[in-house]
Amino acid sequence: MTVNKLNAEEIEKQLEASRERFENNMDRHEGIEWSRVEEKLKANLDKLWSLSEMERTEGEPDVVGEENGEFIFFDCSKESPAGRKSVCYDRAAWEARKKHKPETSAMEMAGSMGVEMLDEDQYRYLQNLGDFDNKTSSWLKTPEEIRALGGAIFGDFRFNTVFIYHNGADSYYGARRFRSALRV
Structure with missing residues (x-):
């Protein structure tokens, strides 16, 4: 089975894009701090890869909630990706x-x-x-x-x-x- 990974530059680029979208749309995730989201993403690089796939296919993923200790991302592009x-x-x-x-x-x-x-x-x-x-x-x-x-x-x-x-x-x-x- 192939493991999907991002290189160091791709990791930083995805984290930056996610942080920027998070900060520009605070109404989608009131009460959630970016530092906690970033920490969770850095600890789960396979999930960060999936997030980058959502981004690559123009989904504009963003945090929309937190449940059972997990952050939930949805595609938030205006039109379907x-x-x-x-x-x-x-x-x-x-x-x-x-x-x-x-x-x-x-x-x-x-x-x-x-x-x-x-x-x-x-x-x-x-x-x-x-x-x-x-x-x-x-x-x-x-x-x-x-x-x-x-x-x-x-x-x-x-x-x-x-x-x-x-x-x-x-x-x-x-x-x-x-x-x-x-x-x-």
């Missing part, structure tokens, strides 16, 4: 496509990045922090009973309302991507 477009939901959906297969799936990409896709509750929580996905949509972690029937869910924000929709899991669009969560 541009570096994750044109993906169907999961490997089974990818395999089911007969023509025009996308390069990969959202679930596979999330797994390769070491992150989880947001579920519906997390997506609704994110929308309380601002208006996200006004022009795009985001695949969401789909309940097994829906996925077993061939479907998958996604969300967006239109008309001052969070909408959760369904689609065939094998569908993909340039404006449908996915948002991720990382616990550190």
Whole structure:
């Protein structure tokens, strides 16, 4: 198994980008001190690598909470991350496509990045922090009973309302991507 690592320069660059975003968006994480977040990231370099993957794919990750001693990062880009477009939901959906297969799936990409896709509750929580996905949509972690029937869910924000929709899991669009969560 390949271990994903950042070199010293990449570590500093990612920590600086994360600190800057953290300080510019204090309303997302009231009561949390950056020094504690930084300490946790430096002690978990595999998670820092995952955070850098969220950054590389234009997710603009930021701390959105703390739970059970872990800091929670969500993609906070205004629109669903541009570096994750044109993906169907999961490997089974990818395999089911007969023509025009996308390069990969959202679930596979999330797994390769070491992150989880947001579920519906997390997506609704994110929308309380601002208006996200006004022009795009985001695949969401789909309940097994829906996925077993061939479907998958996604969300967006239109008309001052969070909408959760369904689609065939094998569908993909340039404006449908996915948002991720990382616990550190």
